[in-house]
Amino acid sequence: MDGDVIFDAVDEFMMGYISSNMLQKFLKDQCGFLLQDTELKLMLSRYDRDKDYRISRQEFKYQVHCGGEGKAEKPAHHPSAGQLAKNGARVQ
DSSP: OOHHHHHHHHOTTOOSEEEHHHHHHHHHHHHOBOOOHHHHHHHHHHHOTTOSSEEEHHHHHHHHHHTTTTOOSSOSSOOOGGGGGTTTOOBO
């Protein structure tokens, strides 16, 4: 699945960014994950490179394609939406 497809699924109102509320709603509604505030902040901080408390399309695609390290131009695979919450997320 392409990074743009995942981004658009989370950014349902096409705002051009993903806020913590959008991310939390998507993970709860689409993946069944209910994140604690600290887990949500941790996840957001991984993607939010400019520290404006939201994830731009460019920040999201950078993390999806490069893993945040800038080493790969093209990923071997794209994470599913459920993999977005693998860092400490709990299913309820």
